Amino acid sequence: MVVVMSPEATDEDVAAVVARVEGVGGEAFVSKGVVRTIIGLVGDIESFHHLNLRTLRGVADVHRISDPYKLVSRQHHPDRSTVWVGAAGRQVPIGPDSFTFMAGPCAVETPEQTLAAAQMAKGAGATILRGGAYKPRTSPYAFQGLGVRGLEILADAGRATGLPVVTEVVDARDVEVVAEHADMLQVGTRNMANFGLLQAVGEAGKPVLLKRGMTATIEEWLMAAEYIAQRGNLDVVLCERGIRTFEPATRNTLDISAVPVVQATSHLPVIVDPSHAAGRKDLVVPLSRAAIAVGADGIIVDVHPDPETALCDGPQALLGAELRELAQAVRRLPSAVGRVDAGELSRTA
Amino acid sequence: MVVVMSPEATDEDVAAVVARVEGVGGEAFVSKGVVRTIIGLVGDIESFHHLNLRTLRGVADVHRISDPYKLVSRQHHPDRSTVWVGAAGRQVPIGPDSFTFMAGPCAVETPEQTLAAAQMAKGAGATILRGGAYKPRTSPYAFQGLGVRGLEILADAGRATGLPVVTEVVDARDVEVVAEHADMLQVGTRNMANFGLLQAVGEAGKPVLLKRGMTATIEEWLMAAEYIAQRGNLDVVLCERGIRTFEPATRNTLDISAVPVVQATSHLPVIVDPSHAAGRKDLVVPLSRAAIAVGADGIIVDVHPDPETALCDGPQALLGAELRELAQAVRRLPSAVGRVDAGELSRTA
Amino acid sequence: MVVVMSPEATDEDVAAVVARVEGVGGEAFVSKGVVRTIIGLVGDIESFHHLNLRTLRGVADVHRISDPYKLVSRQHHPDRSTVWVGAAGRQVPIGPDSFTFMAGPCAVETPEQTLAAAQMAKGAGATILRGGAYKPRTSPYAFQGLGVRGLEILADAGRATGLPVVTEVVDARDVEVVAEHADMLQVGTRNMANFGLLQAVGEAGKPVLLKRGMTATIEEWLMAAEYIAQRGNLDVVLCERGIRTFEPATRNTLDISAVPVVQATSHLPVIVDPSHAAGRKDLVVPLSRAAIAVGADGIIVDVHPDPETALCDGPQALLGAELRELAQAVRRLPSAVGRVDAGELSRTA
Amino acid sequence: MVVVMSPEATDEDVAAVVARVEGVGGEAFVSKGVVRTIIGLVGDIESFHHLNLRTLRGVADVHRISDPYKLVSRQHHPDRSTVWVGAAGRQVPIGPDSFTFMAGPCAVETPEQTLAAAQMAKGAGATILRGGAYKPRTSPYAFQGLGVRGLEILADAGRATGLPVVTEVVDARDVEVVAEHADMLQVGTRNMANFGLLQAVGEAGKPVLLKRGMTATIEEWLMAAEYIAQRGNLDVVLCERGIRTFEPATRNTLDISAVPVVQATSHLPVIVDPSHAAGRKDLVVPLSRAAIAVGADGIIVDVHPDPETALCDGPQALLGAELRELAQAVRRLPSAVGRVDAGELSRTA
Missing domain, CATH: 3.20.20.70 (Aldolase class I)
Incomplete structure (x- = not known):
């Protein structure tokens, strides 16, 4: 997941996101840009969903970057099934x-x-x-x-x-x-x-x-x-x-x-x-x-x-x-x- | 319902539609146009549906002209409900x-x-x-x-x-x-x-x-x-x-x-x-x-x-x-x- | 912009993206995850568009994270116009x-x-x-x-x-x-x-x-x-x-x-x-x-x-x-x- | 074209539609049903469009029944072109x-x-x-x-x-x-x-x-x-x-x-x-x-x-x-x- 902060977000806003992610055992990588900061999340996606990051102050958007399905995905099962x-x-x-x-x-x-x-x-x-x-x-x-x-x-x-x-x-x-x-x-x-x-x-x-x-x-x-x-x-x-x-x-x-x-x-x-x-x-x-x-x-x-x-x-x-x-x-x-x-x-x- | 015949439809095609409608107790009104003929149907709509008129030779289109719902319609129940x-x-x-x-x-x-x-x-x-x-x-x-x-x-x-x-x-x-x-x-x-x-x-x-x-x-x-x-x-x-x-x-x-x-x-x-x-x-x-x-x-x-x-x-x-x-x-x-x-x-x- | 690498992407693939971004004067922040790596880009978005990052090996997706319009945006013009x-x-x-x-x-x-x-x-x-x-x-x-x-x-x-x-x-x-x-x-x-x-x-x-x-x-x-x-x-x-x-x-x-x-x-x-x-x-x-x-x-x-x-x-x-x-x-x-x-x-x- | 009258339409409403169609040289065929009346129109479709029949009292709907294009239609040019x-x-x-x-x-x-x-x-x-x-x-x-x-x-x-x-x-x-x-x-x-x-x-x-x-x-x-x-x-x-x-x-x-x-x-x-x-x-x-x-x-x-x-x-x-x-x-x-x-x-x- 990637959290995109709004241009007005403060350092405290960024820290709040990081703290919340780490609170459920995830890792957060902060990239500070000229205009805005983005935060890459690594860990269990399901637990991140419950965080409702989108409701936090300073958060502009949250992008999911991997597929939400697992058993039917080709990722862990590359051969097509019969x-x-x-x-x-x-x-x-x-x-x-x-x-x-x-x-x-x-x-x-x-x-x-x-x-x-x-x-x-x-x-x-x-x-x-x-x-x-x-x-x-x-x-x-x-x-x-x-x-x-x-x-x-x-x-x-x-x-x-x-x-x-x-x-x-x-x-x-x-x-x-x-x-x-x-x-x-x-x-x-x-x-x-x-x-x-x-x-x-x-x-x-x-x-x-x-x-x-x-x-x-x-x-x-x-x-x-x-x-x-x-x-x-x-x-x-x-x-x-x-x-x-x-x-x-x-x-x-x-x-x-x-x-x-x-x-x-x-x-x-x-x-x-x-x-x-x-x-x-x-x-x-x-x-x-x-x-x-x-x-x-x-x-x-x-x-x-x-x-x-x-x-x-x-x-x-x-x-x-x-x-x-x-x-x-x-x-x-x-x-x-x-x-x-x-x-x-x-x-x- | 209105049955629209294609320009190539013959008199026999029109007669076949009429016969089928009358066969289930409906009435059919034929309007012969310069280019094409249309047939207005009067009677029980549900019985007309089973006729599959659209599959008959010479039929170009079938238009429904009244609402398919009855109990929730305002037609027979004009006052809005509480x-x-x-x-x-x-x-x-x-x-x-x-x-x-x-x-x-x-x-x-x-x-x-x-x-x-x-x-x-x-x-x-x-x-x-x-x-x-x-x-x-x-x-x-x-x-x-x-x-x-x-x-x-x-x-x-x-x-x-x-x-x-x-x-x-x-x-x-x-x-x-x-x-x-x-x-x-x-x-x-x-x-x-x-x-x-x-x-x-x-x-x-x-x-x-x-x-x-x-x-x-x-x-x-x-x-x-x-x-x-x-x-x-x-x-x-x-x-x-x-x-x-x-x-x-x-x-x-x-x-x-x-x-x-x-x-x-x-x-x-x-x-x-x-x-x-x-x-x-x-x-x-x-x-x-x-x-x-x-x-x-x-x-x-x-x-x-x-x-x-x-x-x-x-x-x-x-x-x-x-x-x-x-x-x-x-x-x-x-x-x-x-x-x-x-x-x-x-x-x- | 955020570049999401596929799980199979190699270190060389990541390096190629970074090199390309830096080649047009941008900065690239790499966040290595357990499953996949994401790269945050900072700099001139228009120049990044010409890079066609989506066509590079190992790139799974590219997300835009800011509005593409400028003059009509409220970002730099917060008061609504008359x-x-x-x-x-x-x-x-x-x-x-x-x-x-x-x-x-x-x-x-x-x-x-x-x-x-x-x-x-x-x-x-x-x-x-x-x-x-x-x-x-x-x-x-x-x-x-x-x-x-x-x-x-x-x-x-x-x-x-x-x-x-x-x-x-x-x-x-x-x-x-x-x-x-x-x-x-x-x-x-x-x-x-x-x-x-x-x-x-x-x-x-x-x-x-x-x-x-x-x-x-x-x-x-x-x-x-x-x-x-x-x-x-x-x-x-x-x-x-x-x-x-x-x-x-x-x-x-x-x-x-x-x-x-x-x-x-x-x-x-x-x-x-x-x-x-x-x-x-x-x-x-x-x-x-x-x-x-x-x-x-x-x-x-x-x-x-x-x-x-x-x-x-x-x-x-x-x-x-x-x-x-x-x-x-x-x-x-x-x-x-x-x-x-x-x-x-x-x-x- | 087919004009569908509403169930409440009066004989005068029907007559008004017929008069209007005949006023531009068209023919109107009336089919009186148990619940509603439909009127089939024959003549120049373009002239009918200007009549705004849909705005007349008692008209529930107007169906077009032929294609609106002519030169590109296969109707008068059955062979496909090269x-x-x-x-x-x-x-x-x-x-x-x-x-x-x-x-x-x-x-x-x-x-x-x-x-x-x-x-x-x-x-x-x-x-x-x-x-x-x-x-x-x-x-x-x-x-x-x-x-x-x-x-x-x-x-x-x-x-x-x-x-x-x-x-x-x-x-x-x-x-x-x-x-x-x-x-x-x-x-x-x-x-x-x-x-x-x-x-x-x-x-x-x-x-x-x-x-x-x-x-x-x-x-x-x-x-x-x-x-x-x-x-x-x-x-x-x-x-x-x-x-x-x-x-x-x-x-x-x-x-x-x-x-x-x-x-x-x-x-x-x-x-x-x-x-x-x-x-x-x-x-x-x-x-x-x-x-x-x-x-x-x-x-x-x-x-x-x-x-x-x-x-x-x-x-x-x-x-x-x-x-x-x-x-x-x-x-x-x-x-x-x-x-x-x-x-x-x-x-x-």
Whole structure:
């Protein structure tokens, strides 16, 4: 940490800062400038936070100079991690060597629709099946998902197609039942800062897919991952899904730069959700291509056998020609940026 | 709803939209233009949403033309509501006729600190005591609050000063215990879209203070209030606390316009939190003045007997001269805009 | 400036930074921490910028620790300034002791409409007349203003009512002619970073009203004022007019906090434009009240004798009951926050 | 346009809207709903704008339902355009069939530095040389460019390497001299809404590179292109260069979705500037790859022979290994998405 004193600060003001820092076992290095003095702090950052240095007389500003997250940081864990998803029979990797394609319906509606979507996903090359049984909706009058019945339908579709399944959990009270039916637990964009839920999935013993809050900075997102990691679960995959900006042409603005930024600072894998970012199916294929090329460790995409009747986010679900085009991109582009399809790296016990 | 057809749409495309709308019992009025056709829909909006009209061939756009919230809307409830907070012995109003000043420490730390802050609050004219026992923090390493013990300390300070208390609840599993100790339940900015929590506080039988999500639109905020109202609880007070923008000089940007915008569309009371919006104590007094003048139904402010040692948000807590200046503004300004101090309107059983 | 080295930086890396700083006459103070080293720089900041320290090996970050603006900063000019607008005959102050109400039509359309609006403005208590002869419009097909003819009409209306006039200049080539007709030159939100125009108005010998770029930080806004000041013109009045955010209920989000933030860091006067911020006339009165209460040095408001036929921004122009309500607020509220109406402080030669 | 009446609107209110629309030669189709009435307008949109329908009694909202730009729209010009840059001797295409790589120094500093950068650019496969002689800088104390001398140096470097040159013009008064020395005129992000400048480059007879305003919507950006087109110049290339968001990890947030969004609505070519979007050289290669994969018609990248001494934006300039990596991506990836290198399609008279 660096404490910047204001030009009017007196020697007593400087001494007060130094005394306070030393009082919690830290060291303070004073650099007296012509206009102002700066003080570099060395020691335990958490203890410095409690000092409220910003409230002391003569203090103009306090800069933090190191990352606030630890377990998910690449600093002490330089190699990027691979997270394995699935039961003993078949595990699919998400990590730096592979490219993992996840697909499925936004919401689980019926056994037939879910199985059809799972078969579409598998046919297009997906190796993990997605689908929602609990849907957080802005309106209390919108379809909220089938709950436990949806979990069962999704698990059946996963078994029928041989794909591990990932599904969202929206309430800490549901973590146990979701973990019974799913291979990976998803925390959605609206719950990224629901710290009780983060802690609960951190203790559930299953890998977690953590979507970025639509208005969270990358640092806040990594702090949310730290909440999960702190409970003993390092099998966290991050998912960039668009942030809120002033641009109305897309539902959210896909922050494609977040992928290399995260990879530079955290060892966790990071994937992209082009469907929810754009909210428009005509953008899913180009954004998926961009995600592959930028170096994402995977993508997660909405598919639906009949988007016109979908109970949730129909306008962004792929089928037919667009899905074929996506399948082709997923088959060809990853190798152009040094990736192997995750299906080929799957392991069986 | 209005469906706008693309210039290339055919008569069959238009007929398909009409047929689908009529299929769910709606009416469709077709206006054929020189360049394009528009179709006005009349009937049950929820049923129209399931039609996914946007996915039909020839449809360029679909505009919603009425508000998606109902119970909190002023449309069927033109008079603005007053919410009463407190037990039978003493109830404080929040509503269009009064101006309600709430104050207290950001976090409950010790009985002594809490009581001292409560006395400061009361001395400055506050009629409701705030204080946090459960603190949602970005870092898992930061102080997370005292939990149940904090609730007890806060309730004691409320009794000692005769002030009703409001405190935050961050997890649906804690709603019951918080409702036992507090007169009003606060849902914080990070949980505005935690729909399970909203439903739980909607059933708790206590008034709710609903902070705006720091990145929520006003419409989303009112939809969150609708979640609470839908569970039978219409005693909801909205709290504007700043939104996330690109401006770094303040922690968030206080959206002062939100106050009259909300008052024009919803009957619920709306107050302002200048402390968390700015994150700087030098702005609390001017922003409080602005809140009073714009017509807010109240403010909620951080005070602390010793900000330098505060475990949470010390830099924004008031004391001494600033608190006296605030007290003066709260005493004088509301009458200049036609308000009476809430303390004078309090009622006892 | 503070240079933060990365944990992997070597002693040679540190030495290279020090050498470079000393090479341009600066001093470097090295603080070696357990994890990383920080280097405090003292000397001429401009020369340090050219060093591109961020590109050196081992450098993790570079923090600026003092304000980049000088002439407009309060640091060397602690007293807040008053800017006087008008010709020798009658000068109106804008500054810390007064409250200045400016009003007029968004666009000058005809002599009759402009005179009528000027009389409305004066009747409501305005002491400066606003009106646009050059209108920057998003669409090339929209009304672009009357140009020189508009300047003449506006000047006539100013003379007829005895009010000094302020009008926008959008092109450096027009500065001379605008300065001939107007008492104050306005630089609009879209031109805040049009540096050639800023320099031109800096040399025009008339006070300048500098609107904040709708997406400019406060620091960038003050840097724009610095461009004007650097050309010898310190008669700059800043105008907060809303920033671009994700909230669609208002055209822009009025950043009311910007007023006290600017007043804390710059000695220049700062006013508020509630009409353009909100884009809705029902918000103009409450936002004007908030502006007065927060401590703004004035407001600037759209009025029009017939908003339904206005060629520009009709939906936000006041008349009738709303204008009377505003007039009342302007008459009463400023004294409640220690201000005198600017009209009473006007001086005549 | 669609006019939505409020639920309280009377038949007279509806009749007043209809009368007004018919008064300017338009047609109005009334659809009476159970709750509210909507009116579809057919005719000349510009004339409807002047009606200020939003100010009429009983009008709740007015929706525009078609694009406000015409000349740059794909609606009447479905085939995507190719813009040719360069003199008769050698012309380089930017358009749907090719991929165009532009590179060069952010600022022209000396003949040696510029020539070295031009040779680096050419060596890496660039076919157009970029370089700034007029630099719009936030600070009046920062390096502002060499002006005319810079133009000469850049033109010399272009001749020496056989590359056409593109350079920024920041003031309408400089358009003529810039057009004498450059093959393509760039309008920078800060000047996107400088309408006088747009009109001036629209009349200069050279192709224009129009950067997106860092806070402009895509629609506003296309309206700016319309300003240029309206003066007779359809040789406009759009350049996405990042937008302002709340994320601090990158200087701006590259809106990669803007590329396919623009291509769906406008026939103009669109390229990407990863250097200025990110402001970090470690992101330039991955973002360039993403730009190619998403379908951009080209990229423009900062290179510098000695970034440590660069007078402008040194931290983002490439050299050495990174430039070789970029060269490889530019050579290989475009063909994977169906593009040919622009160099191969160049034409000579």
